[in-house]
Amino acid sequence: MTRKLAYRNLPQLFLRAREELLCHFRPIIGHFGLTEQQWRILRAIGEHEQLEPREICEICQILSPSLTGVLSRMEDMHLVTRTRMEEDQRRVIVRMTPKAERLVAELGPLIVEQYRIIENAFGAELIQELYELMDKVIAAERGPIAQVRLPPKKDWSGKNPP
Amino acid sequence: MTRKLAYRNLPQLFLRAREELLCHFRPIIGHFGLTEQQWRILRAIGEHEQLEPREICEICQILSPSLTGVLSRMEDMHLVTRTRMEEDQRRVIVRMTPKAERLVAELGPLIVEQYRIIENAFGAELIQELYELMDKVIAAERGPIAQVRLPPKKDWSGKNPP
DNA sequence: ATTTAATGGTTAATATATTAACAAAATGCC
DNA sequence: GGCATTTTGTTAATATATTAACCATTAAAT
Numbered sequence: 001m002t003r004k005l006a007y008r009n010l011p012q013l014f015l016r017a018r019e020e021l022l023c024h025f026r027p028i029i030g031h032f033g034l035t036e037q038q039w040r041i042l043r044a045i046g047e048h049e050q051l052e053p054r055e056i057c058e059i060c061q062i063l064s065p066s067l068t069g070v071l072s073r074m075e076d077m078h079l080v081t082r083t084r085m086e087e088d089q090r091r092v093i094v095r096m097t098p099k100a101e102r103l104v105a106e107l108g109p110l111i112v113e114q115y116r117i118i119e120n121a122f123g124a125e126l127i128q129e130l131y132e133l134m135d136k137v138i139a140a141e142r143g144p145i146a147q148v149r150l151p152p153k154k155d156w157s158g159k160n161p162p
Numbered sequence: 163m164t165r166k167l168a169y170r171n172l173p174q175l176f177l178r179a180r181e182e183l184l185c186h187f188r189p190i191i192g193h194f195g196l197t198e199q200q201w202r203i204l205r206a207i208g209e210h211e212q213l214e215p216r217e218i219c220e221i222c223q224i225l226s227p228s229l230t231g232v233l234s235r236m237e238d239m240h241l242v243t244r245t246r247m248e249e250d251q252r253r254v255i256v257r258m259t260p261k262a263e264r265l266v267a268e269l270g271p272l273i274v275e276q277y278r279i280i281e282n283a284f285g286a287e288l289i290q291e292l293y294e295l296m297d298k299v300i301a302a303e304r305g306p307i308a309q310v311r312l313p314p315k316k317d318w319s320g321k322n323p324p
Numbered sequence: 325a326t327t328t329a330a331t332g333g334t335t336a337a338t339a340t341a342t343t344a345a346c347a348a349a350a351t352g353c354c
Numbered sequence: 355g356g357c358a359t360t361t362t363g364t365t366a367a368t369a370t371a372t373t374a375a376c377c378a379t380t381a382a383a384t
Contacts, residue, residue, distance in 0.1 A: 013292075020299055126298055126299070137288070
């Protein structure tokens with residue numbers, strides 16, 4: 001049990017906590033032939049009627065190059081449509097197809113129900129505290145955070161024996 | 163702002179919170195030519211001297227098939243060694259190379275320092291609360307959690323027009 | 325009116341995530 | 355001893371993540 005480093009690792013804990021919850025939703029989403037990201041996107045569009053890719057990126061925490069592929073596949077599945085804007089030929093509008101709306105109408109309530117089950121299991125007050133703390137982490141106004149000074153670069157990843 | 167669904171989404175918040183922290187470490191890790199997962203693994207081995215793949219999976223929150231590739235690449239980079247156990251030919255021991263130990267010796271303190279900076283920016287008490295809540299989410303003893311009943315499967319992902 | 329810089333998306337290359345299927349070694353049982 | 359079962363890792367196929375480079379369009383500056 002030699003611990004050479006302090007082992008506190010919040011990002012890691014967030015990942016585990018996320019998985020602790022997600023594992024109860026994954027079966028539902030998968031049952032409908034969707035991936036987690038596809039569902040996140042449908043859900044986001046469902047809440048806003050229509051969105052532009054960069055908005056989806058922000059809401060769903062997906063990077064732009066990644067989103068391109070996801071949307072493309074969802075288009076192939078006839079779940080969303082992408083239409084270029086007239087006034088600004090760079091921008092794009094993403095909308096749900098009727099098919100996707102029917103899907104969300106079936107899937108959505110199951111997710112909500114599963115949330116209720118989890119909230120009961122975890123306890124409402126714990127869930128409440130979590131929301132509050134997450135808000136503090138995410139939405140808080142903080143000045144810019146300093147970066148430690150980095151040493152000059154060496155070639156650590158080189159494929160030559162040490 | 164039509165919200166057809168309740169929009170509470172804890173897993174999503176965990177993801178954002180994680181990114182809120184991780185973005186301050188990514189530059190450091192990248193500077194040394196490592197990926198986030200590679201660093202997680204080195205750090206884990208650094209704390210335990212040696213680990214078996216399934217232990218790494220559990221500690222680092224990486225699935226087995228994914229780990230196979232990561233370890234393989236780290237082996238190519240001469241950062242870790244994989245040796246099969248004599249007594250049980252299925253199992254494997256993963257260790258750091260001296261090169262990796264030097265890397266950790268340089269990288270580790272920078273991570274710790276960056277943690278201190280972040281802790282200051284976020285406030286020690288917030289960080290403390292986060293650790294406590296995460297423990298409640300992760301380590302808590304809870305009975306099995308029910309799953310909502312799923313409807314019969316339809317072919318939502320089919321590539322035929324609705 | 326040009327030139328320049330910024331914006332919104334995409335492509336490319338590599339790394340990781342996810343699910344299913346698989347293979348070999350160990351374990352338990354008869 | 356022989357066979358079913360479990361355990362540990364891996365392979366395969368597909369989806370997403372990450373960084374860098376790129377391209378077309380628009381906005382800004384001269």
